[in-house]
Amino acid sequence: MRLTQSSIEGLSAVFVERFGGPPTHLARAPGRVNLLGEHTDYNDLAVLPMALQREARLVFRPRNDGMVVLHDVDPEFDDVEFEILPGIPPGKDGDWGNYVRGPASLLARRFAIWRGFDGVIGSDIPVAAGLSSSTAVVTAVGLALAHINEVPVEARSFAELLAEAERYTGTQGGAMDHTISMGARAGCAAKITFKPPRMRHVQVPADWCFVIADTGRRAEKSGAAKNVYNTRRAECEEAFSFVVEEVVRSDRTRMIPTDYPSLLRAIPAGDLLPVAEDVLRSNLLRRFRHVVTEAARVDEGIDLLRAADTLRFGTLMDASHGSLRSDYLVSTPELDEVVAIAREGGAAGARLTGAGLGGCVVALADRSTVDLVLEALVSEYYEPRRLYDRLDDRLFLAVASDGASVREL
Ligand code: NG1
Numbered sequence: 282m283r284l285t286q287s288s289i290e291g292l293s294a295v296f297v298e299r300f301g302g303p304p305t306h307l308a309r310a311p312g313r314v315n316l317l318g319e320h321t322d323y324n325d326l327a328v329l330p331m332a333l334q335r336e337a338r339l340v341f342r343p344r345n346d347g348m349v350v351l352h353d354v355d356p357e358f359d360d361v362e363f364e365i366l367p368g369i370p371p372g373k374d375g376d377w378g379n380y381v382r383g384p385a386s387l388l389a390r391r392f393a394i395w396r397g398f399d400g401v402i403g404s405d406i407p408v409a410a411g412l413s414s415s416t417a418v419v420t421a422v423g424l425a426l427a428h429i430n431e432v433p434v435e436a437r438s439f440a441e442l443l444a445e446a447e448r449y450t451g452t453q454g455g456a457m458d459h460t461i462s463m464g465a466r467a468g469c470a471a472k473i474t475f476k477p478p479r480m481r482h483v484q485v486p487a488d489w490c491f492v493i494a495d496t497g498r499r500a501e502k503s504g505a506a507k508n509v510y511n512t513r514r515a516e517c518e519e520a521f522s523f524v525v526e527e528v529v530r531s532d533r534t535r536m537i538p539t540d541y542p543s544l545l546r547a548i549p550a551g552d553l554l555p556v557a558e559d560v561l562r563s564n565l566l567r568r569f570r571h572v573v574t575e576a577a578r579v580d581e582g583i584d585l586l587r588a589a590d591t592l593r594f595g596t597l598m599d600a601s602h603g604s605l606r607s608d609y610l611v612s613t614p615e616l617d618e619v620v621a622i623a624r625e626g627g628a629a630g631a632r633l634t635g636a637g638l639g640g641c642v643v644a645l646a647d648r649s650t651v652d653l654v655l656e657a658l659v660s661e662y663y664e665p666r667r668l669y670d671r672l673d674d675r676l677f678l679a680v681a682s683d684g685a686s687v688r689e690l
Pocket of ligand 1 (some may be wrong): 315318319321322416447457458479549637
């Protein structure tokens with residue numbers, strides 16, 4: 282677990298030790314929990330995340346040359362040092378430094394930035410757990426470089442740039458994580474739509490408690506999880522083209538849909554699924570069915586969030602998990618177990634959050650049931666596995682928080 286976030290004072294003290302003077306700036310970027318809308322963002326369909334109180338913090342001092350020299354206070358991560366160039370060669374597969382090189386490389390290409398920094402970074406977002414720890418690093422580094430090179434930052438378009446920067450690591454991800462990390466509002470979740478990027482902030486009801494429970498099994502994007510993720514993305518594209526070919530051939534639409542949103546605007550999901558059943562082989566049909574039903578759950582979920590309808594929102598979370606498990610095949614026995622314990626403990630609903638294949642579950646409870654849910658998770662999951670070590674980092678309540686920022690110290 283990469284849970285070493287120090288206070289700004291703590292990070293600054295490490296900075297002084299390493300660089301012989303104080304840092305001048307702080308960039309911070311939160312992790313996120315996704316409430317509904319999993320594996321929809323890279324299909325340009327809606328998502329419903331909120332930013333967490335856990336974040337990556339980077340204290341830094343601009344340099345007068347193009348070097349970036351970065352120390353992570355977590356000993357698991359090596360120091361990173363490189364020169365800013367339009368095409369920075371990536372480190373080996375899985376090297377966390379690629380989350381630093383990615384934004385530098387892209388900003389150099391787009392804006393000809395030249396100025397680097399000395400920095401110290403820390404984060405208390407569990408790593409490889411579906412809470413966007415990597416995006417928090419990409420975002421903090423991107424904001425720092427933009428700030429010192431006077432690149433204009435508009436939250437939504439900068440988020441798109443950061444999403445592209447993160448693809449440098451080899452994961453063909455979407456823009457959900459960067460958009461919420463940049464643009465979140467305290468107390469709110471946000472429905473995000475893409476093409477063009479748009480955020481609608483919705484207050485989370487005061488009575489709602491989102492429990493985050495880490496299974497303890499990592500979903501490493503540098504390993505098998507990356508391959509599954511990229512395969513799913515390709516499968517969604519393939520399924521889309523077969524379905525479009527059929528709806529055009531059978532004259533169901535005059536306009537040729539160019540993406541999932543235009544397909545769903547032309548033909549409602551209920552009419553589309555029978556077409557998909559006719560033309561797609563089993564694995565593609567399952568991916569397609571997950572994507573279109575999950576998008577519908579986001580649309581319904583935002584109304585239920587506004588109406589503070591805990592039970593029905595929970596039912597949608599359960600349905601989302603079922604679809605991710607049976608159609609998208611990204612759950613694990615541990616995720617299924619934690620989901621079941623949370624539900625039996627009294628949660629209104631629970632699901633895996635993030636890409637899956639490990640990582641965290643998010644469960645919805647209200648103030649009267651949350652303690653029972655937490656107790657059930659401790660006694661039935663964490664105690665039998667002896668996962669006591671830093672239990673507060675494995676099991677906690679999400680606090681909807683503000684998006685990223687950069688400022689002088
Ligand atoms: P995680 O694995 O939680 O970081 C990934 C993608 C998202 C989204 C989700 C699945 C990145 C940076 N993040 O999130 O864009 O596709 O999976 O909904 O690739």
